[in-house]
Amino acid sequence: VKMALTLLSPGFRSDEEDEMAVFESTAAEHGGLGRPRLPEISVISPGLDRHPSTTKVKVYLRIRPLTEVEKDRGEEQGCVLVQDEKSLLLKAPKESQNMRNAERGITQSMHKFSFSKIFGPDTTQQQFYEHTMKTMVKDVLQGENRLLYTYGVTNSGKTYTVQGSGREAGILPRALASMFMKLKGRLYGGMDLKPIMYQDIKQLDPTEVKVEESRRNSLLKEVYQHNLATQLEDVDSVCLEPDSLSNSGGDDLKDGVQFSIWVSYYEIYNEFLYDLLDASPSMQPRKRVTLRLGDDKQGNPYVKDLTWIQVCSAEEAWRVLTVGRRNQSFACTHLNQNSSRSHSIFSIRILHVHPESVSDQAMRISELTICDLAGSERCKEQRNGERMKEANNINTSLLTLGRCIAALRHNQNNRSRPPQVVPFRDSKLTRVLQGFFCGKGTSSMVVNINPCASIYDETLQALKFSAIATQVILIFTLVLMIFFCFGMSKALLYILAGAWPINQDQSGLYSVSERDQEIEALSAALEKQKTQSSTMPDTFSEVPRRSQRLTVNSQLSSLRYELDQCRVELLTKTEELAKLKTQLEVPGSAGALTNAADRKLEEGQRNLRQLRQDLHRLGMDLQSGERACCRNTGGERLRQALTTADETLAKQDQILVELQNNLLLVKADLRRKAETLVQTQPTRPLPPPSGYPSAMPGSCMKRGCAAAVDNENRPPEKRQFFHSLFPTRTPNRKYNTRTAEEASVTPYSRILRSRQQSPPPSPVPTPRRIRGKY
Numbered sequence: 001v002k003m004a005l006t007l008l009s010p011g012f013r014s015d016e017e018d019e020m021a022v023f024e025s026t027a028a029e030h031g032g033l034g035r036p037r038l039p040e041i042s043v044i045s046p047g048l049d050r051h052p053s054t055t056k057v058k059v060y061l062r063i064r065p066l067t068e069v070e071k072d073r074g075e076e077q078g079c080v081l082v083q084d085e086k087s088l089l090l091k092a093p094k095e096s097q098n099m100r101n102a103e104r105g106i107t108q109s110m111h112k113f114s115f116s117k118i119f120g121p122d123t124t125q126q127q128f129y130e131h132t133m134k135t136m137v138k139d140v141l142q143g144e145n146r147l148l149y150t151y152g153v154t155n156s157g158k159t160y161t162v163q164g165s166g167r168e169a170g171i172l173p174r175a176l177a178s179m180f181m182k183l184k185g186r187l188y189g190g191m192d193l194k195p196i197m198y199q200d201i202k203q204l205d206p207t208e209v210k211v212e213e214s215r216r217n218s219l220l221k222e223v224y225q226h227n228l229a230t231q232l233e234d235v236d237s238v239c240l241e242p243d244s245l246s247n248s249g250g251d252d253l254k255d256g257v258q259f260s261i262w263v264s265y266y267e268i269y270n271e272f273l274y275d276l277l278d279a280s281p282s283m284q285p286r287k288r289v290t291l292r293l294g295d296d297k298q299g300n301p302y303v304k305d306l307t308w309i310q311v312c313s314a315e316e317a318w319r320v321l322t323v324g325r326r327n328q329s330f331a332c333t334h335l336n337q338n339s340s341r342s343h344s345i346f347s348i349r350i351l352h353v354h355p356e357s358v359s360d361q362a363m364r365i366s367e368l369t370i371c372d373l374a375g376s377e378r379c380k381e382q383r384n385g386e387r388m389k390e391a392n393n394i395n396t397s398l399l400t401l402g403r404c405i406a407a408l409r410h411n412q413n414n415r416s417r418p419p420q421v422v423p424f425r426d427s428k429l430t431r432v433l434q435g436f437f438c439g440k441g442t443s444s445m446v447v448n449i450n451p452c453a454s455i456y457d458e459t460l461q462a463l464k465f466s467a468i469a470t471q472v473i474l475i476f477t478l479v480l481m482i483f484f485c486f487g488m489s490k491a492l493l494y495i496l497a498g499a500w501p502i503n504q505d506q507s508g509l510y511s512v513s514e515r516d517q518e519i520e521a522l523s524a525a526l527e528k529q530k531t532q533s534s535t536m537p538d539t540f541s542e543v544p545r546r547s548q549r550l551t552v553n554s555q556l557s558s559l560r561y562e563l564d565q566c567r568v569e570l571l572t573k574t575e576e577l578a579k580l581k582t583q584l585e586v587p588g589s590a591g592a593l594t595n596a597a598d599r600k601l602e603e604g605q606r607n608l609r610q611l612r613q614d615l616h617r618l619g620m621d622l623q624s625g626e627r628a629c630c631r632n633t634g635g636e637r638l639r640q641a642l643t644t645a646d647e648t649l650a651k652q653d654q655i656l657v658e659l660q661n662n663l664l665l666v667k668a669d670l671r672r673k674a675e676t677l678v679q680t681q682p683t684r685p686l687p688p689p690s691g692y693p694s695a696m697p698g699s700c701m702k703r704g705c706a707a708a709v710d711n712e713n714r715p716p717e718k719r720q721f722f723h724s725l726f727p728t729r730t731p732n733r734k735y736n737t738r739t740a741e742e743a744s745v746t747p748y749s750r751i752l753r754s755r756q757q758s759p760p761p762s763p764v765p766t767p768r769r770i771r772g773k774y
């Protein structure tokens with residue numbers, strides 16, 4: 001932590017570092033978590049005053065105390081540690097997602113953030129007002145434009161900060177009270193001058209004045225008619241505590257100038273704009289008329305047909321706000337019973353009137369806008385479809401705001417490069433606030449957080465988001481805006497005439513040469529833009545239609561939300577990585593040593609790579625060898641099976657041959673016996689055995705026929721086939737060449753001989769059957 005603080009101290013930091021989120025390794029070096037690769041703390045600096053004179057965005061942090069309910073629940077709050085008035089340390093609680101990620105080495109478990117000023121849980125409303133809003137009120141009365149917006153997770157104390165609760169008035173009623181206190185005796189009595197459009201003033205005719213009067217009266221009456229609780233008992237008495245009364249007079253106001261105060265109040269709900277001061281009695285809450293955005297001749301955005309009410313005291317102004325609150329969209333979410341589901345924007349316009357002068361030019365207009373943003377909340381936490389849709393829209397517009405601020409910051413930090421398009425048109429919120437980021441005035445951001453451990457992950461995201469909102473210097477973005485709105489020539493005219501619509505402080509920031517450099521850079525950027533625009537659709541002049549925007553479904557919004565969160569995360573990580581890289585560079589002689597070590601390491605790595613390649617090759621060879629071996633083994637098995645089958649077949653063949661030979665012998669024996677019988681009984685010839693061809697008695701052809709039958713019963717082709725397969729087998733011929741004596745001693749011949757006494761057998765079908773089977 002000490003090292004991190006050292007890094008943050010202005011004396012040790014480069015300009016670039018100031019703009020970037022940085023990391024510092026601390027506890028890891030002392031063996032804290034034992035993860036050497038990731039530093040334990042991420043240090044994120046959202047809005048330090050690098051150049052106090054040019055800083056335009058102040059980022060305040062307010063930590064609210066635990067509510068009674070949260071205390072009863074035993075909520076831990078040790079995860080939020082205020083180190084000093086500008087530094088905050090977040091320590092991930094055990095059960096948080098962040099801690100789980102840290103344990104996996106994906107992120108850090110501790111994050112350090114810096115702010116313009118941190119307000120702890122004990123800060124009173126009065127103290128908060130003194131350090132944030134008080135100067136803004138003064139500036140606005142001097143003719144400046146100021147914006148303050150609150151950002152944070154739902155239930156983090158945004159509405160409490162802006163409006164207050166009970167006797168604890170927030171910055172808005174305090175600002176109103178302070179303003180009217182300062183303007184005592186300096187209010188313009190008439191109602192004939194009214195603010196319109198972006199920042200114009202209209203001279204009303206008597207009829208229009210009457211319309212304005214009746215509108216105002218009916219609105220103020222509503223508080224009594226509907227018995228609306230004003231929430232704050234008596235604005236004047238509550239807000240103006242003794243210390244704020246000191247130096248509250250309007251001594252610094254210009255002589256002879258009178259002031260006419262007008263207020264407006266509207267909300268952006270689900271990307272629709274609603275006038276919260278529309279007092280039409282027939283108006284049903286569900287059938288509210290949506291307001292549209294328009295551009296004036298200079299291209300400045302404004303809310304069309306917005307109700308502006310002239311107020312003559314802080315109390316009147318507060319009543320107007322009370323009526324507006326009645327119309328605002330609230331709902332019960334799982335985190336807040338009375339959660340604002342819309343961004344509410346309360347504007348106070350001050351007309352600086354010279355009663356002596358009849359010319360409008362002599363008049364000036366300034367504005368204080370306080371925007372209570374809806375709370376960011378994870379969509380997946382919402383169980384109700386309507387709440388889910390709201391959360392999507394809230395997150396989308398908040399992230400567009402973040403993208404705009406990031407783009408503005410990028411353009412400021414990279415002036416030599418072509419500027420990024422600032423996506424003001426991507427949401428209603430950024431569109432209506434655009435002026436404050438582009439030259440109309442300055443803005444401040446209040447980040448509200450709830451210290452409960454159970455909401456740690458959301459709080460961390462909100463703080464990371466706020467880290468993008470750093471300094472936005474007006475002049476550069478104003479040049480850009482004029483380029484986009486009026487074109488190059490007019491912008492140059494503005495510059496050359498020295499007629500920037502900026503205040504004294506800002507015009508003193510840049511020298512003529514710096515201005516020239518900017519013009520050159522911008523000219524180059526414009527040229528590039530022109531060439532691009534010839535091939536691409538014009539994204540600047542085409543305003544997306546509302547109907548088109550409405551078609552974006554909630555799933556898409558959710559995805560965009562996730563994506564933008566990832567972008568924020570990526571941005572932070574990239575910056576952290578850059579910082580780490582610079583930290584890893586070793587200076588001097590130690591650097592030479594490390595370089596040598598690095599070279600050796602590289603060499604070792606090369607060798608290792610080579611070894612790995614070799615190993616890989618060997619592995620491949622081994623695999624193919626194994627495959628070949630498998631093939632060989634299979635073939636061997638097959639060969640063995642074939643050999644066995646061959647042997648079996650050979651045995652069968654032998655048996656068959658033996659049987660055939662025996663059969664032939666039997667036949668020959670039979671024939672001999674038949675001949676003997678014929679010789680012994682010449683007058684009574686025996687009939688030939690059945691199955692033989694018709695015997696021709698006494699014919700010698702019968703013997704020849706027997707030889708033919710012998711030949712016929714032999715299967716030479718089959719024997720040839722087996723011979724080719726098993727060349728070592730004994731040729732059958734050997735059996736055929738046996739002598740009659742040899743054959744006569746075979747078992748068959750013995751059987752046949754023993755049968756000589758029995759009736760002649762009928763063996764003829766047997767060889768046929770064997771032959772057929774064979």
Ligand SMILES: Nc1ncnc2c1ncn2[C@@H]1O[C@H](COP(=O)(O)OP(=O)(O)OP(=O)(O)O)[C@@H](O)[C@H]1O
Pocket residue numbers: 063064065067121152153154155156157158159160161165336338339340341373374375376448
């Ligand atoms: N500084 C504080 N001191 C005491 N109580 C506070 C403080 N800040 C907030 N609270 C209390 O915390 C609760 C939530 O605050 P609040 O309604 O202002 O939150 P929120 O951020 O506006 O929520 P949402 O975005 O949902 O509207 C309220 O009960 C409020 O009174």
